[in-house]
Amino acid sequence: MTSPTPDALLGPADIRELAAALGVRPTKQRGQNFVIDANTVRRIVRTADVRPEDVVVEVGPGLGSLTLALLEVADRVVAVEIDDVLAGALPATIAARMPERAGRFTLVHSDAMQVGAGDLPDDPPPTALVANLPYNVAVPVLLHMLDTFPSIERTLVMVQAEVADRLAAPPGSKVYGVPSVKANWYADVRRAGSIGRTVFWPAPNVDSGLVSLVRRAEPVKTSASKREVFAVVDAAFAQRRKTLRAALSGWAGSAPAAEAALVAAGVSPQARGESLTVEEFARIAENKE
Incomplete structure (x- = not known):
């Protein structure tokens, strides 16, 4: 694999220039907060245990910060983006900043909640999900992706810290609830780190957390559906x-x-x-x- 150039990843100035050129203003409606720190996206990729043979699905790639870091390591990256402007611009960003990996990138212009098994490339099928999930739809998107794509073995999502705590909560804790139980149906779930506010643009009002989900080797044994x-x-x-x-x-x-x-x-x-x-x-x- 050809090593990408050191400046291939997006920094704060790159993000703002791209956003200005596209007329993009991050919206609260879609929970958009773009990561502007290259060290953070590389940390996410390391924590996700992304491997050279992985086909990684990314939900909500935005301007491409995490996408580029994933392409440095994974065999292929499939990005699912609902926003028309962002979806239209991302392939050009990949081609400009990481041309040697552009053939390993696929864009799916769709709502992640509507993505079905036939909407993503399946040869080879996705093996990992890594995403900075919009705060307002994080849990339903995560559960939908785990349910729809059983080939996804490892997942790492960045979500609001409170949501991260709920997803990873054990039985008996105050924040244990529906997300905790349903995530556990599919995977072994744990908190995998914290992310501060300053690595985002715009900076959110809350901290973020990383959640690791490794699909259960044995499904829950039950005769119930x-x-x-x-x-x-x-x-x-x-x-x-x-x-x-x-x-x-x-x-x-x-x-x-x-x-x-x-x-x-x-x-x-x-x-x-x-x-x-x-x-x-x-x-x-x-x-x-």
Whole structure:
């Protein structure tokens, strides 16, 4: 592989020049905050354990800061961008700054929440997901991508620190909830670092966190479907202060039916959702009458 030139990555002045030339103003509506620090994007690539054989999917590449750092290491990069102007400009940025790798880059102009299995190149299929996810859609986009592309083995996302804490929270913690359980359905999840505000333009009002997700070698063993298990999770946390007997009464049809399912699953009817593992939620789903 030919080594890219040292100045191939985008710095603060490059980002502002590109944005000015394109008439781009980062919008809160799409949660856009562009990374302007080359050391940060290289750190993200290292933390993501991107390998020379990887096909990496990036969601929301923006002006291309992280895209270029991924192209330094990965075999291929597939970027999914919804913004018309950004999607139109990114291939030219790659060609200008890293021409020797431009043939390894593919742009998919689409909403990541609408991307299906047939929308990304599948020969070879994606093996990793690395993204600076827009704060307002981070969790649904992450879960959609993990569900739609089972070939993705390793994921590293940069999200709002509070969201990072929720995704990586263990059972029993105050911030453990729906994102924690659903992410655990697919992967082993952990906090992988913090990112300060000053590496972004515009600087957000909150800090960011890195979350690593490594797909489970063994799926959750259950006869219930993902949809059935997630229905239990949603019901349990919709009224998280209530006992599971009460919180799951609507899901089960009545409080006694909820209690029967809980007892059959080996879960106390007096427990609360925040204390349960994804495997316990699956057992409850299996025992619905």
